[in-house]
Amino acid sequence: ACGTSDDNGDTTGGDTGTTDGEATEASDFTVGMVTDLGGIDDKSFNQTSWEGLVAFGEEFGLEQNTNYSYVQSESMDEFEPNLRNLVRSDTDLVFGIGFLMENAIRTVAEQNPDAQLAIVDMVVMNQETDELYDNIANLVFKEHEGSFLAGVVAALETESNQVGFIGGVESELIKKFEVGFKAGVKAVNPDAEIAVQYVESFNDQVAAQQIANTMYSQGTDIIYHAAGDSGNGLFTEAKNRARNDEKVWAIGVDKDQYEEGVYDDDKSVTLTSMVKRVDIAVANVSEDTMNGNFPGGQVLEYGLDDEAIGISDSTENLSDGVEDEVNNYRDQILSGDITVPATDDEYEEFLSGL
Amino acid sequence: MDLMQILALVVPAAIYAGVPLVLTGLGGLFSERAGIVNIGLEGLMIIGAFVGIVTTLMLEASGLGVASTWIALLIAAIVGAVFSLFHAVASIAFRADQIVSGVALNFLALGITVFLTRLIFDKGQTDYIQNRIFRLDVPVLSDIPLIGPLFFSNAYLTSYMAILLVLVVYYIVFYTPFGLRLRSVGEHPMAADTMGINVNKMRYIAVMLSGAFGALGGAVFAVTVSGNFSGTTIVGQGFMALAALIFGKWNPLGVLGAALFFGLAQALSITGGQIPLLSEVPPVFLLIAPYVLTIIALMGFVGKSAAPKASGKPYIKGSR
Amino acid sequence: MNGKKAPFGKLTGWMIPVIAILFGVIVGAFIMLLSGYNPITAYIALMNGIFSNTYNMGETIRSMTPLILAGLAVAFAYRTGLLNIGVEGQLIVGWLAAVYVGAAVELPMLLHLPLSILAGALAGALWGFVPGLLKARFNVHEVIVTIMMNYIALYVANAIIRAYLLVPGERTDNINSTASLQSDWLQSLTDYSRLHYGFIVAIIACIIMWFILWKTTKGYELRAVGFNQHASNYAGMNVKGNMILSMAISGGFAGVAGAMEGLGTYGYMSILSGFSGVGFDGIAVALLGANTAIGVLLSSFLFGGLQVGALTMQQQAGVPTELIEIVIALIIFFVASSYMIRWILNRIKKEGV
Amino acid sequence: MSYVIEMNQIRKEFPGIVANDNITLQLKQGEIHALLGENGAGKSTLMNVLFGLYQPEKGEIKVRGQKVKITDPNVANRLGIGMVHQHFMLVENFTVTENIILGNEPTKAGRINIKKAAKEVKKISEQYGLSVDPYAKIEDISVGMQQRVEILKTLYRGAEVLIFDEPTAVLTPQEIQELIKIMKKLVSEGKSIILITHKLKEIMSSCDSCTVIRRGKGIGTVSVKDASEAKLAEMMVGREVNFTVTKTPAEPKDVVLKMENVTMKSSRNVEALKGLDLEIRAGEIFGLAGVEGNGQSELIEAITGLRKVEKGKVFLNQKEITNLTPRKVSESGVGHIPEDRHKHGLILDFAIGENMVLQTYYQQPYSKNGILNTQAIYDKARTLIEDYDVRTPSEYTLARSLSGGNQQKAIIAREVDRSPDFLIAAQPTRGLDVGAIEAIHKRLIKERDKGKAVLLMSLELDEILNVSDRIAVIYDGKIVDIVQAAETNEKELGLLMAGGKRQKEGEKST
Ligand SMILES: Nc1ncnc2c1ncn2[C@@H]1O[C@H](COP(=O)(O)OP(=O)(O)OP(=O)(O)O)[C@@H](O)[C@H]1O
Ligand SMILES: Nc1ncnc2c1ncn2[C@@H]1O[C@H](COP(=O)(O)OP(=O)(O)OP(=O)(O)O)[C@@H](O)[C@H]1O
Numbered sequence A: 001a002c003g004t005s006d007d008n009g010d011t012t013g014g015d016t017g018t019t020d021g022e023a024t025e026a027s028d029f030t031v032g033m034v035t036d037l038g039g040i041d042d043k044s045f046n047q048t049s050w051e052g053l054v055a056f057g058e059e060f061g062l063e064q065n066t067n068y069s070y071v072q073s074e075s076m077d078e079f080e081p082n083l084r085n086l087v088r089s090d091t092d093l094v095f096g097i098g099f100l101m102e103n104a105i106r107t108v109a110e111q112n113p114d115a116q117l118a119i120v121d122m123v124v125m126n127q128e129t130d131e132l133y134d135n136i137a138n139l140v141f142k143e144h145e146g147s148f149l150a151g152v153v154a155a156l157e158t159e160s161n162q163v164g165f166i167g168g169v170e171s172e173l174i175k176k177f178e179v180g181f182k183a184g185v186k187a188v189n190p191d192a193e194i195a196v197q198y199v200e201s202f203n204d205q206v207a208a209q210q211i212a213n214t215m216y217s218q219g220t221d222i223i224y225h226a227a228g229d230s231g232n233g234l235f236t237e238a239k240n241r242a243r244n245d246e247k248v249w250a251i252g253v254d255k256d257q258y259e260e261g262v263y264d265d266d267k268s269v270t271l272t273s274m275v276k277r278v279d280i281a282v283a284n285v286s287e288d289t290m291n292g293n294f295p296g297g298q299v300l301e302y303g304l305d306d307e308a309i310g311i312s313d314s315t316e317n318l319s320d321g322v323e324d325e326v327n328n329y330r331d332q333i334l335s336g337d338i339t340v341p342a343t344d345d346e347y348e349e350f351l352s353g354l
Numbered sequence B: 001m002d003l004m005q006i007l008a009l010v011v012p013a014a015i016y017a018g019v020p021l022v023l024t025g026l027g028g029l030f031s032e033r034a035g036i037v038n039i040g041l042e043g044l045m046i047i048g049a050f051v052g053i054v055t056t057l058m059l060e061a062s063g064l065g066v067a068s069t070w071i072a073l074l075i076a077a078i079v080g081a082v083f084s085l086f087h088a089v090a091s092i093a094f095r096a097d098q099i100v101s102g103v104a105l106n107f108l109a110l111g112i113t114v115f116l117t118r119l120i121f122d123k124g125q126t127d128y129i130q131n132r133i134f135r136l137d138v139p140v141l142s143d144i145p146l147i148g149p150l151f152f153s154n155a156y157l158t159s160y161m162a163i164l165l166v167l168v169v170y171y172i173v174f175y176t177p178f179g180l181r182l183r184s185v186g187e188h189p190m191a192a193d194t195m196g197i198n199v200n201k202m203r204y205i206a207v208m209l210s211g212a213f214g215a216l217g218g219a220v221f222a223v224t225v226s227g228n229f230s231g232t233t234i235v236g237q238g239f240m241a242l243a244a245l246i247f248g249k250w251n252p253l254g255v256l257g258a259a260l261f262f263g264l265a266q267a268l269s270i271t272g273g274q275i276p277l278l279s280e281v282p283p284v285f286l287l288i289a290p291y292v293l294t295i296i297a298l299m300g301f302v303g304k305s306a307a308p309k310a311s312g313k314p315y316i317k318g319s320r
Numbered sequence C: 001m002n003g004k005k006a007p008f009g010k011l012t013g014w015m016i017p018v019i020a021i022l023f024g025v026i027v028g029a030f031i032m033l034l035s036g037y038n039p040i041t042a043y044i045a046l047m048n049g050i051f052s053n054t055y056n057m058g059e060t061i062r063s064m065t066p067l068i069l070a071g072l073a074v075a076f077a078y079r080t081g082l083l084n085i086g087v088e089g090q091l092i093v094g095w096l097a098a099v100y101v102g103a104a105v106e107l108p109m110l111l112h113l114p115l116s117i118l119a120g121a122l123a124g125a126l127w128g129f130v131p132g133l134l135k136a137r138f139n140v141h142e143v144i145v146t147i148m149m150n151y152i153a154l155y156v157a158n159a160i161i162r163a164y165l166l167v168p169g170e171r172t173d174n175i176n177s178t179a180s181l182q183s184d185w186l187q188s189l190t191d192y193s194r195l196h197y198g199f200i201v202a203i204i205a206c207i208i209m210w211f212i213l214w215k216t217t218k219g220y221e222l223r224a225v226g227f228n229q230h231a232s233n234y235a236g237m238n239v240k241g242n243m244i245l246s247m248a249i250s251g252g253f254a255g256v257a258g259a260m261e262g263l264g265t266y267g268y269m270s271i272l273s274g275f276s277g278v279g280f281d282g283i284a285v286a287l288l289g290a291n292t293a294i295g296v297l298l299s300s301f302l303f304g305g306l307q308v309g310a311l312t313m314q315q316q317a318g319v320p321t322e323l324i325e326i327v328i329a330l331i332i333f334f335v336a337s338s339y340m341i342r343w344i345l346n347r348i349k350k351e352g353v
Numbered sequence D: 001m002s003y004v005i006e007m008n009q010i011r012k013e014f015p016g017i018v019a020n021d022n023i024t025l026q027l028k029q030g031e032i033h034a035l036l037g038e039n040g041a042g043k044s045t046l047m048n049v050l051f052g053l054y055q056p057e058k059g060e061i062k063v064r065g066q067k068v069k070i071t072d073p074n075v076a077n078r079l080g081i082g083m084v085h086q087h088f089m090l091v092e093n094f095t096v097t098e099n100i101i102l103g104n105e106p107t108k109a110g111r112i113n114i115k116k117a118a119k120e121v122k123k124i125s126e127q128y129g130l131s132v133d134p135y136a137k138i139e140d141i142s143v144g145m146q147q148r149v150e151i152l153k154t155l156y157r158g159a160e161v162l163i164f165d166e167p168t169a170v171l172t173p174q175e176i177q178e179l180i181k182i183m184k185k186l187v188s189e190g191k192s193i194i195l196i197t198h199k200l201k202e203i204m205s206s207c208d209s210c211t212v213i214r215r216g217k218g219i220g221t222v223s224v225k226d227a228s229e230a231k232l233a234e235m236m237v238g239r240e241v242n243f244t245v246t247k248t249p250a251e252p253k254d255v256v257l258k259m260e261n262v263t264m265k266s267s268r269n270v271e272a273l274k275g276l277d278l279e280i281r282a283g284e285i286f287g288l289a290g291v292e293g294n295g296q297s298e299l300i301e302a303i304t305g306l307r308k309v310e311k312g313k314v315f316l317n318q319k320e321i322t323n324l325t326p327r328k329v330s331e332s333g334v335g336h337i338p339e340d341r342h343k344h345g346l347i348l349d350f351a352i353g354e355n356m357v358l359q360t361y362y363q364q365p366y367s368k369n370g371i372l373n374t375q376a377i378y379d380k381a382r383t384l385i386e387d388y389d390v391r392t393p394s395e396y397t398l399a400r401s402l403s404g405g406n407q408q409k410a411i412i413a414r415e416v417d418r419s420p421d422f423l424i425a426a427q428p429t430r431g432l433d434v435g436a437i438e439a440i441h442k443r444l445i446k447e448r449d450k451g452k453a454v455l456l457m458s459l460e461l462d463e464i465l466n467v468s469d470r471i472a473v474i475y476d477g478k479i480v481d482i483v484q485a486a487e488t489n490e491k492e493l494g495l496l497m498a499g500g501k502r503q504k505e506g507e508k509s510t
């Protein structure tokens, strides 16, 4: 299992530890994932999850579609049948990708006590007993910690002292990005102004672009997004401006979005990206399960420490010294000197403690 | 923010968001003016977006650079015209219910494009194109006070193209023999027939034009806004274009006005979050503002509908 | 006498859809062949996905339920000469209202369940009433208003959930079991499909639609207004009132479709990131079913079956589900082009004789 | 003498019917040639064949001795054949000029040269005395003017042979006179004309020869000089026809309908009734004569509640019915055979049976507690179809597929059967053949004899004079005079309708 959960004592509740199942021969092991509406090429967590499964498969010489496969959901009401179909065809491990799968996975878990299920970005509780399910592994991330580092970068790089955040749909999860980012900015530069706006959609690029346009027009020079597909509107706007020689930046999310920011062939408006290595988590859990250590009933929280969260390796656009400063903050978080807020209330507290 | 700043933000954004609707709305205008209801505009936009992106990608790969996008727009229009034959043949030759055939067109467009995307790219969305149509400040004109920042800064060439096309279409529809015949076919096909006008031929041409314009609208959306294509690139814009057509009373200038109105309301609702006074308003009111405003505006236009009289009805020689 | 009907008479009535389906399937097979899939394997997988076991059948029926109601909504409005593109929005508000009543009220099931469904119907009816009223009062085209009302429904419902009803998971709380259409019995019968009692509601709705249109005086009026407003007015009918009523009833059906999602399939409502598509499918279902109750029932079986079966087709034969969308589009196209099919049938008949 | 047009042995079939069965028609240069036949005899079909809208199965067409194949209207135009259709072929929201040049537009640099076109239209219109405003929209001009536009369309294309399909059915007597003048003028300029009409008087007064067809078959061609109305009618119907309406003198009783100082605007928002007064009694047929557009349609709308009365009052049997809903008016005892049977009279896509209860569907026995009784509805329909001789395959047939005459009979059956105290018959015989007209007139008189009040509105003075007991003349929104039918004549009525005054002969109106 991934060590983090034990180290940080994050494993909440649950009366069980690791389910000690039988180890499976690699060639017999089957694992499947159900994407949410985005599909495996959403340039976001569905895609990285799938990359994790592919990496896992390749490492152990498994075959796609026989040993590992995915099913794309076309609409929300397909989550449950898709999960169930995988379970019914005796898949050893079934991932549900995205917090929207919560209810679907709960239902399937209740109906199939023997299934081995895992969900990304969500902790699924039994609503009557308030306990975790033995047959569900819960994979969550400390996005706020990574976002904090993105905030640090932004605060160090901004020339106008104005930065911005564009969220997809306002929710608990996206709030972690927003709050972590703001905390990072304020930690470095308490005077910086931070504009925040939600698109209210994960796939409305027009609106996102217009929001970015407004923010940039008002002097903001760096914008961080956690808006899924909508985020492409941010890159479009940033590139439009960069081509006209404006000095603006975008910060990517989930994976290294350097490519999305490329313009004039060799330049990119992507300052850095907050990466969330769902692939690592998915591959780890798959491997553990294959080895008979399905982490059912656990909350596996991935953070800075196991490199599942962090900022991207593309550092071309960072100024000198910024990397060092980021590492400095990372160490403070890891050592517990800084506790990164994840909710609005925690953020208020954090600000007053500055 | 002062008013000028707000306008400088909102007006270009309105044009930008409105232009795909303008083009597609013009497409709808051609076919409905000729008596063929076209609820398949959404599907035509989807086809256009898909072809626009895929062609650009292919041309880019062959090293054509910036020209790729413009050629892709042209090809999208041509493919759109051909694809619209589906609707044309069904509703003209096979006398299908035009609403049904339009709905089928929408389904088919989405199915085919996503299916092809999977075949070509082995995933649900295409790669991103490199040569989007980017914004520019028009030299000299953008320095004019007041007007410059509103209409000539941060502008897309495609926007000027769209406005030019509106004028061209207006001229064609109202001042040329082709336009007169087109309208006569939509108002009273039998009268047109007795005047020696080939009703079905006119209708085929009109539907194909609507395919070309509809697809062009979709392609412009793809190459200016989304940069790639997936099943969610076009979601509802075609229906908004249809609304613009009706709102604009089947008149090219009206379509332009209606589409810009939609764009403006939308831009305001987005920018509103950062305009001092409006930012106090709960976001949902800003979100629904474009739609509510449209409804209210329509209520102000009480009066008889200007829909072409024969639209929706197949023309069968000799019947009445 | 009537030169518009071919001499084939009754026979063509049911033959046309069957032939249309056949054509659609055949063209679909060609597309699969061209793109390197084996159509036979694919169609077998598709059939398996619909019929092979009780689970799949349960899922098919479940997915039919909202389609039937959405189809009825479109068909009902169409009968009075109105095109309701607003089913999507009416469904959303119906869903929200049903879930709200389902979660917030405590009552015995006998009252609670009907009350929750009624709440959905009323909310949908309200959403249909507005475009009806605007059409009648201000002559505003119902197509635009219904499109606009869709977006308004989406954003308002999300805002209401977020402001008042939110629980973790971006959704409302679960409804009370007294308002639930879910049934352990049906689920175990169908091997844990999500089949719920909603399909009974949908069938009752079909009967209601048929009854209203063909057996009641109101239905006579609604149909009359749909065909000829001037003559209806001359005959003393309240044209505007009937228009509004028709849109409200239509919206009511759509609202019940939403209630089925809320009380049956999910048991709650999520914040929606976009439209469900059921409303747009409803247009196709209605038109494919010739705007009759029985037609809507059958065509939603076709739709639901194909969509559920497509999942299995994707899993077993690797054919993307989009192919089924293409096949559905082709079927709609061929049904719409029934003139062509009639013509072909007549040719065959002439040759044969 | 040479023929401009020869149609020899033309055969045209429609699914299940032979519309033209070996019909021959020969048109001489410079003549007006009538084409006569009952409704559905095949006249329009034959002319549509000549105009290229239909292709005949058999037969040949010669134009000026040359055998030709007229494959579409363009070919007909090129051969100098123009047609004024039974139902106008005009685009309502186009201008007069646009309608005339459609398909043959003069251009300048790709743009329609509307000025030049309008000048040309003006020129032709003056040449033939067809005055029109080239820039007026069709929807804004009178029916007579619209017809002139139709004629101009053919002349603009240089037609030498003109086909008129029932041009007079929609015209006022004045307009008919004018049209006949125009036709004569055209002929004098060397054109040739085929005229379809049901009105024998028109044939007698304007035509040179007449071809009669019956049920798709040619009966023969006669020279009008040698024929009489009776003979033509007999040729057409196949039996002797009784023209004079036989009726006993009226026995008027109480006032049934009373209008007091009624003022109302028309659909174009101009004052159409200007303080109109009227009284109609039980047991009389009250004719309403007037030139179209003088308020007769509005008068009917005022009574039936179809349009709002601005000032004044309407009473039925002493009870006020001003501005009641159409439903309330109909329930108070008003029946209404509407002017436009397709727009108002029928729901064409309903079965004939359903149409038979259009006002009464909600009453017992057709419905009870909001539930329809289909059995009762169709039983009723069957009876009415039988009683009124509506020719239809069954009561389940859609109204759309009946011929105009039978549609009209169905409406009359429905309205008369309700036995209203007051029956409005607006243009009840428009476009119908003499046989059908005869039957309808008998019905109206029968109602009168039962003691009902009947208001007959018609543009045909013959009809008004023959059927009515008293005749009111409406002019400019007011009743200008009321005369006894037996004591007046066409000339006097024509004068009154044009706004003139009757010479005082002692007594004024009743
Ligand atoms: N488009 C058509 N399709 C099928 N049958 C037709 C069509 N048009 C006419 N008919 C048939 O041909 C016959 C002749 O019709 P036509 O219109 O020529 O009659 P008509 O003599 O002009 O009658 P009217 O005096 O009422 O105008 C009709 O009885 C009808 O049965
Ligand atoms: N498109 C058509 N299809 C079938 N039958 C037709 C068609 N058009 C006309 N008819 C038939 O033509 C016959 C009468 O022709 P027509 O329409 O000329 O009647 P009409 O008495 O002249 O009507 P109107 O009073 O409107 O002139 C009817 O039997 C009708 O069924």
Ligand SMILES: [Mg+2]
Pocket: D043, D044, D045, D086, D165
């Ligand atoms: Mg005729």
Ligand SMILES: [Mg+2]
Pocket: D039, D404, D431, D432
């Ligand atoms: Mg006739």
